[in-house]
Structures are given as C-alpha cells and as structure tokens.
Amino acid sequence: MTGKIIILSSHDLEEEIFQAFQAGVSGYLIKDVSVEELVRAIKSVASGHKHIPPEIAGKLAEHSPGSDLTEREMEVLQMLVKGLNNKEISQTLHVSENTAKFHIKNIFTKLLISERTEAVTMAFQRGIIR
Numbered sequence: 001m002t003g004k005i006i007i008l009s010s011h012d013l014e015e016e017i018f019q020a021f022q023a024g025v026s027g028y029l030i031k032d033v034s035v036e037e038l039v040r041a042i043k044s045v046a047s048g049h050k051h052i053p054p055e056i057a058g059k060l061a062e063h064s065p066g067s068d069l070t071e072r073e074m075e076v077l078q079m080l081v082k083g084l085n086n087k088e089i090s091q092t093l094h095v096s097e098n099t100a101k102f103h104i105k106n107i108f109t110k111l112l113i114s115e116r117t118e119a120v121t122m123a124f125q126r127g128i129i130r
Helices: 014-022 035-046 054-062 071-081 086-093 097-111 116-125
Strands: 006-009 027-030
Touching: 006 035, 014 027, 014 054, 027 035, 027 054, 071 086, 071 097, 071 116, 086 097, 097 116
Parallel strands: 006 027
Antiparallel strands: none
8 A cells, every 4th residue: 555545434443454554554543433523534644644543553563563363373263263172173274283283372372372262262353263
C-alpha cells in the first residue's frame, strides 16, 4: 500500500492493526470515532503525518516484535485451534512428526508461550485466528 490511507474499521485487534501499519497505512481509526477525531486524522495524514490515536498506539505497543508467524506456522496454529495432535498435523501437512513439532516449537517461541492451550487462547485474543 502506498499513499495516504486511513483505515476506518470496526476491529481493534492487535494483529490487524499491526498488519495495516506494516502494509503502509497512515492512520487507523475505530468506526465509532468522533467527527472531530476523523477530521484531525484526515488533516494530519494529508499533511504527511501518521495518525495513531492513543488506544490504537496501545495496541501497537503490545505487539511483540517476535510474534510474526510464517505462513506454515499459521497453518499449524490453525490446526492446533482445531485440536489436532502432532501426528495429525504431520499427516495433514505431509511432513514428518518431527517437522510438525519443530513448527509448534517455533510458534511457542514467537508467541512467548509454553503450551497448546496458551497458543490457542493467544491466537484468538490477538485476532490471529477467528
């Protein structure tokens, strides 16, 4: 994304906000924003600045820089959410069970967690999985 873009969304999920700014947006507002705040955002972005309200800045600050999962790790996380065990994950992905375990270990490391239930809970809380 390039240019001066403001996202007006009904979602305030940390992962979506982070991805929007990674993609190059200049502002992110929640749809119940006041008219005054919307005008401030438009003027700010039009003059070349970013517009990040405090509640959005807080969400971005919570985003752990090491939590960016690869596409494969996202697939594995979705399988964890579905309750698949290591063997089922390896069969679904057509990889060895050790490879499945490796992906799960990477997910745990990036999300700073130590067990499957934490992975599932965090995936929903952060909006990584719906």
